Amino acid sequence: MSSTSNSPTGNNRVRIVVATSVMLTFISYWRAAAVILNDLGSSAFYAGGIAEQAIGKSAPWFVLGVMLFAFAVRAVYVESCSMFVRGGVYRVVKEALGGTLAKLSVSALMFDYILTGPVSGVSAGQYIAGLINDTISIADAHGLIPSAVHHLFNGTLQVGVNATAVVFAIAVTLYFWWQNIKGIEESSEKALWVMQITTVMVVMLLGWSLFTLLKVGGHLPPFPTLANIHYSEESLGFWKHSKLPHMFGILGLIIGFGHSVLAMSGEESLAQVYRELAHPKLKNLKRTAIVIGVYSFVFTGLVSLLAVMLIPDNVRMKVYSDNLIAGLAMNMVGPQVLRLAFRAFVVVVGFLILSGAVNTAIVGSNGVLNRVSEDGVLADWFRRPHKKYGTTYRIINLIVGLQLFTIIVSWGNIYTLGEAYAFGVVWSFVFKTVSMLVLRYRYKGERNWKVPPNFHIFGVEIPIGLASVGMVLLSTAIVNLFTKSVATVSGLIFSIVFFAIFTFSEKVNRRKHAHNAAQMKEQFQLQQAESVERETVGIRAGNVLVPVRDYNTLNHLKWVLDRTDTHEHDVVVMTARISQFGSAAYGLSTEQIFSDYEQTLFTRAVSVAESFGKRISLLVVPARDPWSAIAQTAHNLESSTVVSGLSSKMTTAEQAFALGSAWEAIPEPKRQFVLQIVQLDGIVDTFRIGPHTPTMKNEDVVLLHRLWLNLTREPGLENVHHHDILTEALTRFAHDYGAHDREDIVKRLLSHSTDGDPLPVRRIADQVDTVQPRPARTDRDDSHPDADPSGTPSGSKPTGSE
């Protein structure tokens, strides 16, 4: 057992078990698809418009081509995930091409992630501003705007579209900045809900569009030939004055493809959710890939096509270039009010999915930067947790600062943002695919799936499929360098600056880490373990688990040590190393998980234990969610009690509910345990986690007893027990709840919980006549609802909360 005094290793160092597997709650492929589609699907709102602005009316064919090509890119991701459980860009490039190119690829990926926020926020703002303006115009046309307003604004009141988009994007970014500082979780539940609403919109949009096509007819966009590609002024970038783009037919296709490539942004999320996919992982990953592939092809691809077919040429780019789906809604057949209402629905859905993408951008960037920071590539300074919320606030501040800067500099120009965005998207894919090609020859480990087809010539494998995808991506990325001047300049500056920061930080960190490692070796002995097991930690069942996070608030540890005889019950101090969304996609080494912060935290914990002269065991677990980590660790270690401090964000009841929810997610069979939350004033709230005998109120007991007395007087019921009455009552309740009285029951419980009124048990109890028990009659219920399991530190004041 690790301890503060005698270590079994025979020296004075304290052993710390460091679990290297992130504790995750696994999700189905539907949920995984929803998480990815929140990012990938959001591009449908702007990709078509941006592509048409750049290359003209044939753009939808290119968008459809990109969505088709995205299926092949997904195959590359499936292969990488079949090799590494955490198969994101950084891991794969580092493995194949080394640290320098990995840093460069992460810089491009960061450019992609950081721009996802502004492009989504601005796009949502454009949709809102467009709706406001069109609603005012229609109201004006119907004479609903008073003439005084006309005079005041010298005509019809219109809001500035770009200015509104900027204000909205800043507001949304700031909102999610604060949410991320506080530490919200990426919820697959919420993602699924957003995608359900989006699906309703997509079905309505497609159905109505097809009906409109049948009614009024429409023409397919011109096919993508050199004659049909009409470059805008900005779309040729450095080749603006060159004849080259007009000389080659296929070059025109590459330019068009390059201007549409942003439609498949968000693919990287596939690697990030893989770690969290439920068994069978690879099959579920393929299913996820199919779902997102088909969905984005239908949504992004077909919507772009229908927009060109249904929105008249004279208004499509002039009015609706930045809110193409809104334009589609307004050009259906049907009453204007209905079309406007549907457009409002489109805006609501756009707001939900695009705002979600703003959050994904912050969470994803934070995850990637955390990961590189853990790898020593970014200074530890960035990872210092927020005092109150424990989040990596400095990284979040940096990301959001860059996003706000981008929003203001672009001043709501979605075209510029989108063009720049494509730089990060295409180059991160290039790095990934080239690395995968290299790994075909260098990687000798397990690989469960390969991108087909593959041939063997003289025993050498020729990865035709992978090389083909790589060639399309590389040729597009190189042509993009010339045709997207803003993207090239901004992308290169950004990538070089980030690369320089990474390289400088790595050098500084290497020196610092060498010093720290030497210091740590004197104090702690790290023992790596794949998963948390009681045997690994060297403790007995029935132990007390004490989660710690802030080294300034270890009161609950003191409380436990004061009341626990460590000869009888082991005390395990654990800290959950929170890996943000995205970090789970990468492997963590022991030194990364046990950083400076954990060292300080455990040094304090050890000195507290020493002050009590008691032993403690130390444990670090990486996790996405602290509650899952605590619940799973308590379960794995067979802990009888978890003693926690009071959260700065939650009440004790909310903490208990969060831990209870995490416990519910653990697969059966699972153990119950007691949660005690020690508040600053020393008051302790006790909760039981898992199904347990509820703490009964006195009036409930009185009512039960009176009923029992009455029932035992009935002929043949002399031997009935209290629990028989409860069983009957609960069976009836369950029956009523499952049948006709469900609403009534919910209403009654709701009114009691919101009014704070107790259920009228006492009144009912008073209505039951008291009868004298027969002298010889006793009920042999032997369970006591408040019996504490062994190992619970004594001296607590159970509140009776459940």
Next chain:
Amino acid sequence: MRISVVLIKILEYMFVAGWAGTVIVLLLTGWEDVGTLLDRKDENSR
């Protein structure tokens, strides 16, 4: 100019050859995807 033309030609060949191979990838993976979708033995419906 001549170098640019040669480079562009190379990029064009890469793009066309890449797409030709990608179509095969799409056909093969598409066929496999049908099998994956039809095999619902161990589907996790959570």
